[in-house]
Amino acid sequence: MNDFMIETTQLTKMYGGQKAVNCVDLHVRKGRVYGLLGRNGAGKTTIMKMILGLTPITSGEVSVFGQNIKGREKRVYPRIGAIIETPGFYPNLTGTENLEIFARLRGTAAPNAVKDALEIVGLPYKDKKLFSKYSLGMKQRLGIANAILHDPELLILDEPTNGLDPIGIAEMREFIRKLSVEHGKTILLSSHILSEIAVLADEIGIIDHGVLLEETSMAELEKKNSKYILLEVSNVPKATLILERQFGLKDYSVQGDQTLRIYDTALDMAAVNKALVMQNIAVASSQLCNDTLEDYFKKITGGEGIA
């Protein structure tokens, strides 16, 4: 047995002749926040719908809580809370009444479930305001309140900060982190906002045109994207020799036959330059670089960046 809360194997979805999701292998670990990053139309919502059994799978498999979900939906749903796209509610009812309906449908035992859920997302309890009069952000909050109403172990949140104002976004992120850290919930969330994934996720899956291009942990990504000095020299082998001998440098990598990446940014570059020049090695450039997640994303998708 593994500790994957969600695992997909070769998950594929065709809409007509178009492949919306293409052979995706997703691994969401217990207690982690998994961020699915992709541009509009990349297939994030489709993947989530397939995980929840809301749309038929063309091929491949989904297992949730370690077992194939097919035919077990009824038993699995009470353990999952989800919002898919913008959640809808009854416009002629107040937020509290809406949640009471869902609480009764779920048979939620806790008497204060509705009140607590509303409090967590920052909406008033027993308010007179009808859902039809809610702003987009309030609707989104109510959707989240509904997703956490029954205290599920697994949350699937499709663009949870969609439509929230900056303060609302900050609150929501805070709150998602809290759910993960304090309550130990496993969260799969999607977003097209890179910085959001960067601050929230422990694991990240980058998806583009239905293909999962990369699946990695945030920690690993940070290591990949740490600061480094880019050194362009005429003779790389000779330069590395000098660096190792004179400066005791070990943490570097060779990039092509003219450039070096030095990860030890505390290195005295003036001295390095001088030493190299003295050995007849021309230094074309030396600069301090900082790969951002955005650069990484560009590199991975081989195209335009993402907001």
Add this chain to the structure above:
Amino acid sequence: MLKLIQIEFMKLRRRKLVWLMLLASLVMPFFAFLYYGYFGKTGIDPAAFYKWSAFGYTMLIILPFVLGMLCTILMYNENRYDMLKQLWIVPVSRLGYFFSKFFVVLIYSVCFMLITAIASVLFSVLPGYVVFEWGSIFFLMKKCLEIALFTAFAMLPVLAVTASQKGYILSVCITLIYAFAGFFMTPINMYLHPLSCVSVIVSRSGDIPGLTLPQAVHAPVAILGIFLWSVAATLFAMVTLNRRK
């Protein structure tokens, strides 16, 4: 199931139209009152008055149309605001969902016909057109409940179709067409349309004067007709609800 039905009623809060539509049950009793008042007759055969007030247009057009509107209202929000996926992951079963709506229609139908019956009695006995007599009132009540029950089942096809509609305009049109089709199909073949089957069942013992039917009355055939339509409608609804996520 009881929980689902209760929840259906919770969803109808602040829907004034639902309660306003109950007023339509008073229309025909009131017309009957005016009609007989115009002739100034007394001592009318109760069945003749009730034929006007409850077994006429109320049964043929008004009740089907009102129930069709109710179907539309019941289905509208969840379709329009894309709520079904939220319900499925609760989880709510498709069959339970469909039949909880049907039971609301059934309960509403019974209320509607009871109001019709009470209004018919009040409008006939109070002005003195009809002599108060328990026998005819029981007859009226019995027939009204029959109408309520069978018409609700006969509306299942409309409920199934509204479940597949995102807007309400088409649903309302379909309701109208359905109600009038039942009305106009009756002279051609009474056993094809569920609503004309209701007329057959209600008038099976020939004790409603003036309600003439073109063919020989076979109540079991009519019940079978409604049953087949109900099964077909339920199957259709399950297919569409499964497809629409």
